[in-house]
Amino acid sequence: MNLKIAIIALTRGYPNNKSKYDTLIKRNHGIYERINKLRDIPADLILFHEDDLSIEDQKYIQKKSPEKIKYINVSKYFKYETLKLEGEEKFNLGYRQMCRFHMFHIWNEVNNYDYILRVDEDIEISDFDPYIFELMNLKKITYLTGRFTKDTHRLTNQTLPPFLIENTDLNVKQIYNHRNPYTNLYASSVDFWRQEDIQYLIKKIATSDLQLINRWGDHTVQGIILNHKKERIRLFPKLEYRHISHSLVIKNNFLRNMTINSRLNPVSVSGGVLNRIKQRIKGSLKNKNKFDFDRN
Numbered sequence: 001m002n003l004k005i006a007i008i009a010l011t012r013g014y015p016n017n018k019s020k021y022d023t024l025i026k027r028n029h030g031i032y033e034r035i036n037k038l039r040d041i042p043a044d045l046i047l048f049h050e051d052d053l054s055i056e057d058q059k060y061i062q063k064k065s066p067e068k069i070k071y072i073n074v075s076k077y078f079k080y081e082t083l084k085l086e087g088e089e090k091f092n093l094g095y096r097q098m099c100r101f102h103m104f105h106i107w108n109e110v111n112n113y114d115y116i117l118r119v120d121e122d123i124e125i126s127d128f129d130p131y132i133f134e135l136m137n138l139k140k141i142t143y144l145t146g147r148f149t150k151d152t153h154r155l156t157n158q159t160l161p162p163f164l165i166e167n168t169d170l171n172v173k174q175i176y177n178h179r180n181p182y183t184n185l186y187a188s189s190v191d192f193w194r195q196e197d198i199q200y201l202i203k204k205i206a207t208s209d210l211q212l213i214n215r216w217g218d219h220t221v222q223g224i225i226l227n228h229k230k231e232r233i234r235l236f237p238k239l240e241y242r243h244i245s246h247s248l249v250i251k252n253n254f255l256r257n258m259t260i261n262s263r264l265n266p267v268s269v270s271g272g273v274l275n276r277i278k279q280r281i282k283g284s285l286k287n288k289n290k291f292d293f294d295r296n
Contacts, residue, residue, distance in 0.1 A: 003114045005043035005133050007031055008106070010074070010098060011121045013052035021061055023122050023244060028065040030125040030241075035117075036067060038130040043117065044070055048101075048109065050094075051075035077105045087155050087215050096212045102183065103218035104206035107193040114191070120184040120243075127240035127251075132187060142231045143188045143222075145181035146239055146250040147267040150293040151220040159214040160205075161291040167204060170228055178296045179263050180223030181233050184243055185250070198225055235261055268293070 009027070014020035028045065036042035047053075047061075051073050058071050078097050085093065102118075110116050115133045119125065129135070136144065151157060164172045192198070205211060205221055226233055239252035252261060259265075289295065 001137070002041055003133050003137060004112065005115050005117070006046050006110050006113045007035070007043045007117045007119055008046045008048065008110065009119055009121050010048045010050075010101060011053065013049065013054060013057055015052070015054055015057065018057065018060055021057070021064070023124075025061060025064045027119060027121055027123050027125075028061075028067070028069070030123075031119060032066040034125045034128040035130045042067065043133075044113075046070045046072060046110075048072050048074045048106075050078045072109065074101065074105065074109065077101050081209075081212060083209055083213055085215075086213055087153075091215050093212065096215050099216065099218045100206045100211055103216075103221040104202045107190065107199070107202075110190055111194060115187060115189055117187045118183065118185060122244040123185055124242045124244065125185075125240070126242070127238060129236075129238045132236065132238075136187065136189070141189075141234055142192045143181065143186065143226060144234050144236050145183070145186045146236055146241070146252055147182040147261055148233070148263040148265075149180050149182045149219060149268040150178040150266045150296070151180060151217060152268050152293050153215065153217065154289075154292060155214050156216050156220060157289060157292045159210060160216050160220065163205070163208065163210055164224070167208075168201060170201075170224070172291075175224050175227035176291050177227060178223070178266070178293050179227065179233065180219045180266075181226075182250070182267055183219040183222060184246075185239075185241055187236075192229075192231070193225075198229070201225060201228075233263075 011024060031045065045067060047069055049071060053071065062069055077100070078094065081093060085096070115136060132144065135141070161172050161176050164170050202221060202225060205216065223233070235257045236252040237254065239250065242249050248267070
């Protein structure tokens with residue numbers, strides 16, 4: 001069976017400074033060297049953009065990259081909204097719409113693929129199993145990530161659970177457990193997210209104004225849905241990459257997946273497992289919000 005695979009990212013345009021594409025171009029070379037160069041049938045390389053990536057800049061990125069890129073304009077999902085946004089100003093409307101795109105609209109854009117691999121523009125891959133998608137298909141694996149993460153955004157933990165309780169039939173107490181995937185790089189079945197009941201749920205969450213107002217993130221929504229469907233969030237058996245914007249290196253192998261990368265040691269909480277235990281004890285004593293990260 002020849003699987004249809006897409007490797008995707010949502011990127012932005014830098015019309016006056018082409019040097020800012022260096023990280024993206026380095027990403028593209030890593031994908032080619034570690035994945036597509038080694039596959040019998042290469043995955044499609046897709047860059048989504050918000051109409052701020054000019055044709056000139058598309059040609060520049062293509063010329064500097066080792067394989068053909070498919071550019072898709074998704075500006076229809078990034079319309080101006082007159083909403084009063086809560087929280088830090090650095091997480092502007094565009095950032096919040098990016099989260100919305102990755103939790104919901106993305107699945108409409110890749111509906112003719114079997115699997116996708118999200119590799120954000122600030123990711124540099126140095127080790128990867130190029131046939132991981134065939135393994136996922138063989139073993140019926142829905143989702144792979146490099147690490148687990150909690151949602152440390154308290155406003156999300158204050159506002160998303162009540163929304164879910166009021167507007168869905170989900171067992172929120174059970175599934176809002178902060179066992180979320182680290183979504184800057186993950187592989188997933190597309191058909192899973194295209195199921196009618198899942199589309200209904202994520203549409204209700206993602207298209208609510210509250211998603212933009214309170215900055216609900218795609219990693220938490222994906223975690224909730226996967227937990228709800230009792231789909232195990234698995235770790236890549238073989239992977240190494242650098243997440244440049246977070247100054248973080250993710251490494252996956254059998255031993256690390258049993259220890260450093262386990263869900264007991266989420267990437268969003270520093271200090272390791274012992275610190276996490278201390279934090280949970282402290283949270284249980286002082287934090288009244290049972291859905292917050294330091295209570296779970």
